Amino acid sequence: MLNLHHLTSFVMLHQAGSFTLAAERLGIGQSTISQHIQRLEKSLGRQLVARDTHRVSLTAEGEALLGYARGMLEINGKVTALFGESRLRGRLRFGISEDVVANRLSGILEDFVRLHPLVDLELTVALSAVLYQMQEAGELDLVLAKRRLDEQHGKLLYREPLVWLARDPEFVLSRSDFMPLIAFPPPSITRKVAQEALDGAGIAWRVVCTCGSLSGLTAAARAGMGVLVQPRSMAPSGLREIMEGDLPPLEDVEFVLVPRRGADQALVEALSGQIRSRIMPPSREA
Known part of the structure; x- marks a missing residue:
């Protein structure tokens, strides 16, 4: 039977594109990620990951496994949510700035939906100022957007x-x-x-x-x-x-998270935690 920890590392490695980033996002050592991939490859008898000096990519066998791995992790998340002690459920209306979407949204949503399958997540993509207006009108529970340096609303990400x-x-x-x-x-x-x-x-x-x-x-x-x-x-x-x-x-x-007063704090914090773990401040050398 495939190990779910190994599959988690495999999926995260695909999302992050490097062992270093995958380890940072999962909060484990880079050597642990490597061991998980090696054991997964050994258990299947196939090379799943192609490594070069620039970026990690999946082999044809790795691409074939990816969908099944995501499905197994999704089922595990649903079972955990159904029988676990903390069963988050409800509706969360999330607004995100247009320019963040192309870079970081997919991984955040994938992780959240897998971990909290009983939450009905509604997504709105718009300009930052429009999102703030919608939240002021009570239409959004959490906003990830930009602010200017003289503005104070929200919790600073970077x-x-x-x-x-x-x-x-x-x-x-x-x-x-x-x-x-x-x-x-x-x-x-x-x-x-x-x-x-x-x-x-x-x-x-x-x-x-x-x-x-x-x-x-x-x-x-x-x-x-x-x-x-x-x-x-x-x-x-x-x-x-x-x-x-x-x-x-x-x-x-500045990029900030802005929760709405009166929103379900457990749901807001669950998604906020995913965002904070996935959105790293860009390197000063970039």
Whole structure:
């Protein structure tokens, strides 16, 4: 019979992409993760993980096992929730910022649903300011979003810089008429920060693309339409950071968790704990 601890390490290794991150997220040693994978491979008589110097990936046999492993862990979670001492159930309305979704949402949701299968989780993806408005109206129980440095609401997860991004920075910077800006619609925090920075430096600008989804903004930036502002750790592939000095500096933003007063605290804390364990502050070297 397959060991559930080994399967947990296997699934987490796939999610994290490295032994180091998998160990951090599970709160165990890296050597323990390696032992779990080795024992799982030995029990099945197949190589499940391909290792190179850059990233860990699954072999064809590992990909075939992944769905079954997730299913077994999900069933285990349901049984534990049904017969365990703490059986969380109810409805939790969770709002998350648009730019966080593309980077970190899948793993958070996968872990939460597996551990708390009796909780009805409702997900809303929107701009940070819109999420705060919805929560104020009583429509969301927990929000994961950005805030500006002078704001105090929420519980701080981490802080990181915003950066200017473009497919071809040299071409964009060579323009003499205006700076073409690609941005979320108001009341976007990154849009406002970018506009304030350009205004403060006396640089003319014009919004050439507005879209409520990060995928749309990324497509426009990759097409060379203009500059896009994003947190550094969330910079989409295919875009280059414009170096400091070529455009005015942008202020940092903070990522926060904001629980609603009156929400079910057990449910809020269960999801908050998953988020805190999965969202690590980005490396200063990034």
